[in-house]
Amino acid sequence: MSNSFAFRGYPSGKKPFKKLLVAAMLWFFGRAIQAGARVDKAIAKEFSDLPEGFSFSLEVIPDGPGMVVGKDKKGKVKFLGMNLHNQEITLRMRIKNMSAAFLLFTLQEGNAISAARNRLIIDGDIGHACAAIRVLEIVEVYLLPKVLARLALKRYPNWNIANKIWGRIAIYVRAVAGV
Amino acid sequence: MLVHSDFYAPVKIIAGEGAMDNIAVELSSLDSCKPLVIAPSGTATIIRDLVCAFGETGMEIGVFSHVTGKPTLADVKNIHEIYTSRGFDGIIAVGGGKVVHLAKIANIAASSSPEILRQFLADEKIPLPQLNPLVILSGLIIDGYECSKYAIFSDKRYESPSLIPKMVIVDKYALSGVFSPEVALSSALVMICALDDYLTEKHSFFSRAYTNSLFGLLIAAVDKARKPGKWKLPLANSLSLTGFLLSNNGGGWGYQLAQALAAKKEKSTGECACALLPHLLELAFERCGEEMGRMLMPILDVDSVDEVKAVLLATYHKIAQEAGVEGINLSINNSEGEEMIASIMLEGSAKADCSRLMVRLSS
Amino acid sequence: MNFPVYYEFFCGARIIAGHDGLERIPLLLEELGVANPIILTDKGVVGAGLLAIVLASLRSEMRDVTVFDDIPPDSDILVVNRIAREYKKNACDSIIAVGGGSVIDTAKGVNALVSEDESDLFNLKGAGRIKRQLKPFIAMPTTSGTGSEATLVAVVKDNEKKVKCIFTSVFLQPNIAILDSRMTLTLPPAVTAATGMDALTHAMEAYYCLQKNPISDSHALLAVELISQNLLKIMENPHDKEGRLNLAIASNLAGIAFANSMVGMVHTLGHSFGAVCGVPHGVCMAVLLPYGLEYNMHKKSKEIGQLLLPLVGVEEYQKTPFRLRGERVVSIIREMNSSLNKITEGKHPLRFKDILGRDGRQLIREEDLATVAKVARNDGSIFMNPEELNYEDLLMVATASFAGNPLDVKQIKKG
Numbered sequence: 001m002s003n004s005f006a007f008r009g010y011p012s013g014k015k016p017f018k019k020l021l022v023a024a025m026l027w028f029f030g031r032a033i034q035a036g037a038r039v040d041k042a043i044a045k046e047f048s049d050l051p052e053g054f055s056f057s058l059e060v061i062p063d064g065p066g067m068v069v070g071k072d073k074k075g076k077v078k079f080l081g082m083n084l085h086n087q088e089i090t091l092r093m094r095i096k097n098m099s100a101a102f103l104l105f106t107l108q109e110g111n112a113i114s115a116a117r118n119r120l121i122i123d124g125d126i127g128h129a130c131a132a133i134r135v136l137e138i139v140e141v142y143l144l145p146k147v148l149a150r151l152a153l154k155r156y157p158n159w160n161i162a163n164k165i166w167g168r169i170a171i172y173v174r175a176v177a178g179v
Numbered sequence: 180m181l182v183h184s185d186f187y188a189p190v191k192i193i194a195g196e197g198a199m200d201n202i203a204v205e206l207s208s209l210d211s212c213k214p215l216v217i218a219p220s221g222t223a224t225i226i227r228d229l230v231c232a233f234g235e236t237g238m239e240i241g242v243f244s245h246v247t248g249k250p251t252l253a254d255v256k257n258i259h260e261i262y263t264s265r266g267f268d269g270i271i272a273v274g275g276g277k278v279v280h281l282a283k284i285a286n287i288a289a290s291s292s293p294e295i296l297r298q299f300l301a302d303e304k305i306p307l308p309q310l311n312p313l314v315i316l317s318g319l320i321i322d323g324y325e326c327s328k329y330a331i332f333s334d335k336r337y338e339s340p341s342l343i344p345k346m347v348i349v350d351k352y353a354l355s356g357v358f359s360p361e362v363a364l365s366s367a368l369v370m371i372c373a374l375d376d377y378l379t380e381k382h383s384f385f386s387r388a389y390t391n392s393l394f395g396l397l398i399a400a401v402d403k404a405r406k407p408g409k410w411k412l413p414l415a416n417s418l419s420l421t422g423f424l425l426s427n428n429g430g431g432w433g434y435q436l437a438q439a440l441a442a443k444k445e446k447s448t449g450e451c452a453c454a455l456l457p458h459l460l461e462l463a464f465e466r467c468g469e470e471m472g473r474m475l476m477p478i479l480d481v482d483s484v485d486e487v488k489a490v491l492l493a494t495y496h497k498i499a500q501e502a503g504v505e506g507i508n509l510s511i512n513n514s515e516g517e518e519m520i521a522s523i524m525l526e527g528s529a530k531a532d533c534s535r536l537m538v539r540l541s542s
Numbered sequence: 543m544n545f546p547v548y549y550e551f552f553c554g555a556r557i558i559a560g561h562d563g564l565e566r567i568p569l570l571l572e573e574l575g576v577a578n579p580i581i582l583t584d585k586g587v588v589g590a591g592l593l594a595i596v597l598a599s600l601r602s603e604m605r606d607v608t609v610f611d612d613i614p615p616d617s618d619i620l621v622v623n624r625i626a627r628e629y630k631k632n633a634c635d636s637i638i639a640v641g642g643g644s645v646i647d648t649a650k651g652v653n654a655l656v657s658e659d660e661s662d663l664f665n666l667k668g669a670g671r672i673k674r675q676l677k678p679f680i681a682m683p684t685t686s687g688t689g690s691e692a693t694l695v696a697v698v699k700d701n702e703k704k705v706k707c708i709f710t711s712v713f714l715q716p717n718i719a720i721l722d723s724r725m726t727l728t729l730p731p732a733v734t735a736a737t738g739m740d741a742l743t744h745a746m747e748a749y750y751c752l753q754k755n756p757i758s759d760s761h762a763l764l765a766v767e768l769i770s771q772n773l774l775k776i777m778e779n780p781h782d783k784e785g786r787l788n789l790a791i792a793s794n795l796a797g798i799a800f801a802n803s804m805v806g807m808v809h810t811l812g813h814s815f816g817a818v819c820g821v822p823h824g825v826c827m828a829v830l831l832p833y834g835l836e837y838n839m840h841k842k843s844k845e846i847g848q849l850l851l852p853l854v855g856v857e858e859y860q861k862t863p864f865r866l867r868g869e870r871v872v873s874i875i876r877e878m879n880s881s882l883n884k885i886t887e888g889k890h891p892l893r894f895k896d897i898l899g900r901d902g903r904q905l906i907r908e909e910d911l912a913t914v915a916k917v918a919r920n921d922g923s924i925f926m927n928p929e930e931l932n933y934e935d936l937l938m939v940a941t942a943s944f945a946g947n948p949l950d951v952k953q954i955k956k957g
């Protein structure tokens with residue numbers, strides 16, 4: 001019988017655990033960027049070079065989770081939450097799928113490497129994306145122990161230890177407190 | 180090298196860690212959001228992973244498990260029926276060989292109409308309309324036609340650029356099993372296709388680029404055949420590239436000869452390829468050993484032409500050994516040899532080469 | 543061979559190469575099922591008599607096809623919109639682009655616009671917005687360099703808003719690329735030199751940057767070999783048809799390689815010198831390539847060393863000890879540039895300082911370098927470069943290439 005066959009339909013397989021973890025990491029990163037912009041000069045400078053009203057998202061295809069960070073009218077950098085729908089976003093950085101996002105946020109892949117593997121789709125101005133990724137990289141250096149951040153970066157910056165530790169504490173405290 | 184050339188291999192390759200996870204994004208870039216999976220039996224685990232890969236998309240995936248035998252019109256009818264009645268808009272074929280032939284033919288009926296398929300089967304030259312995307316989730320056992328413009332149906336080889344799949348996905352989760360004799364025979368076919376590019380006149384810089392990559396991938400895979408997890412991705416990758424070459428040269432004389440011998444001697448094409456390989460390698464070294472060496476040195480990461488040759492020979496031996504056909508003798512007599520040569524209609528230097536090879540095979 | 547953790551590869555264009563490639567056009571149009579193409583080109587191509595050759599290759603009843611020959615070198619969205627209107631007005635059904643990067647990119651934009659039935663190209667901006675087969679599109683490159691006939695990207699400027707819009711989709715690639723030796727036969731020496739070095743840069747950066755993969759590698763190696771065998775030969779003998787065709791093929795191979803593996807810092811800084819000072823792209827590549835190699839040497843000495851083989855052949859490669867191969871590649875590129883400089887009587891510059899503008903004055907001033915470095919930070923290619931580049935690094939390389947000094951190895955910060 002060459003025409004014997006079986007047909008079945010399946011719903012796509014969801015990944016609730018990965019989604020939860022990715023959402024948590026995105027939330028924390030969003031808050032940390034807001035905090036970083038107050039504490040670190042380089043992050044502040046990156047944002048001041050970006051246009052007024054600029055915002056960017058880091059999100060997972062097809063429908064989040066994602067976080068949005070932007071500059072308000074006074075140029076103050078704010079974490080704008082996890083809602084991707086009801087706000088205008090200048091630059092969208094979209095991770096192709098939940099598993100890729102999971103790899104990225106569990107630092108099994110660094111930013112540069114991840115981009116090299118085509119995990120990200122950038123929707124918006126490439127120059128803005130370069131700035132946003134630099135911000136993410138600086139935040140990584142603050143938040144992560146050196147062994148981990150080394151994995152994420154091509155070159156671990158040569159910072160003054162005291163600055164880094166104070167900066168790290170300040171960003172952690174602010175990120176958790178949301179100020 | 181021929182500067183006059185015409186090369187076409189429009190298959191997107193997505194390979195490596197997380198390749199399958201990208202399938203939803205890739206399909207949607209081809210405007211498909213409800214794929215029908217056509218899979219051979221015994222692929223339940225792969226299908227589970229595949230369905231999982233669609234993750235949060237909420238896409239609905241249909242799975243048609245084709246159970247046995249060569250593809251038939253009845254299979255095509257079944258697929259067409261399911262495809263149109265449930266509104267699918269793309270096909271994913273799992274594995275290689277028959278399943279892919281079936282998927283290619285069924286896609287014509289499913290994304291245009293059974294009438295157009297009928298016309299096509301009567302005359303493959305008719306222009307086909309734009310078909311919905313066909314994606315291959317690569318397996319380890321192939322016949323080489325997967326990524327080509329060919330499909331074999333009712334023992335006939337059909338040809339059309341529309342039969343070329345849009346994409347091939349190479350992911351370790353879809354590559355199950357060990358480096359079995361069957362896998363080794365697939366590898367022998369791949370090697371013959373790559374050698375053909377060096378031995379036949381019908382090549383170009385473009386086919387040569389793929390050929391060199393193919394050698395690199397194949398050799399890396401065979402070298403690690405006993406190391407679990409190391410050989411599958413490069414091997415499956417080299418298998419895909421075989422279709423790129425076949426599409427453009429229709430099969431060089433080495434490949435054709437292997438096919439002709441297989442028909443004559445009731446052996447598999449892979450076994451006959453194994454029997455031909457040592458002779459073809461020798462011929463290629465004589466003819467263009469320097470060139471092969473120069474091109475493959477950086478790819479194989481070796482430092483001399485002789486090392487390239489040694490690596491190629493070692494690869495052949497390993498393949499033959501894993502396939503369990505080392506030293507296979509096809510016992511061909513002179514008249515059979517001539518018949519073979521006549522059957523594949525060779526001309527010029529290829530004919531002379533082929534005759535020499537047959538003499539060696541028969542002695 | 544190292545199998546990368548992940549990679550993608552795609553070349554959707556059918557590539558036809560030959561001394562009489564154009565003669566295939568009527569048949570190809572028939573195969574594509576179209577009869578009324580619009581031909582897009584620029585004044586330079588018309589002036590060189592190339593449009594006439596293309597028109598002559600068409601069937602007689604097609605000789606009065608619609609031609610738009612006014613694509614400027616800095617083509618933008620207004621041009622695209624204008625051509626799209628022309629296309630619709632004349633009920634065209636396909637596109638033939640004859641030209642360099644600007645013409646082919648404009649044609650990609652036009653194709654997106656007329657196929658997707660959009661009135662404004664902006665709506666299609668970004669990645670993967672174009673999801674369907676577009677109108678049949680044949681590209682005929684007239685420079686052996688840009689490789690834009692092989693890429694999936696269209697860059698269209700909006701000169702009013704001063705922004706560059708990037709469109710990516712597998713469907714933007716031409717259906718067919720025709721490489722015909724006649725199309726590059728009359729290319730002036732300085733342009734041949736610069737575009738040839740652009741192609742060489744594509745191949746080399748594809749081979750040592752972060753997104754290299756087994757298939758882009760073999761394309762890159764072949765391209766390097768063809769360029770090293772043919773570029774100087776053509777410069778000496780511009781009418782060498784075989785050499786011209788080989789170079790066109792090399793440029794296409796290099797285009798395929800970098801379309802799939804991207805490029806690195808030579809393009810990062812090159813784009814910036816282009817944007818800030820108006821230096822032609824190929825010239826930037828030629829000047830910067832040795833610096834890109836030097837800067838990344840500590841991370842990619844094996845890959846860069848391997849590039850010596852297609853440059854010099856087996857014998858000399860084997861004679862060069864492993865650890866010296868990379869440096870030898872750098873010096874060969876510098877020697878190539880010097881030869882090109884001599885043959886073009888100085889028109890092919892060796893350093894940015896020497897480049898003159900139309901008015902005969904020095905085009906780049908030392909104080910521009912800071913801006914160049916600043917702008918370079920925002921070029922996407924920076925991510926694919928093996929070694930990190932911050933503002934100071936970029937300025938250091940820009941300064942060295944301005945003065946024509948090799949990089950001071952001690953100044954390269956190793957990550």
Ligand SMILES: [Fe+2]
Nearest residue numbers: 688740744827
């Ligand atoms: Fe370039």
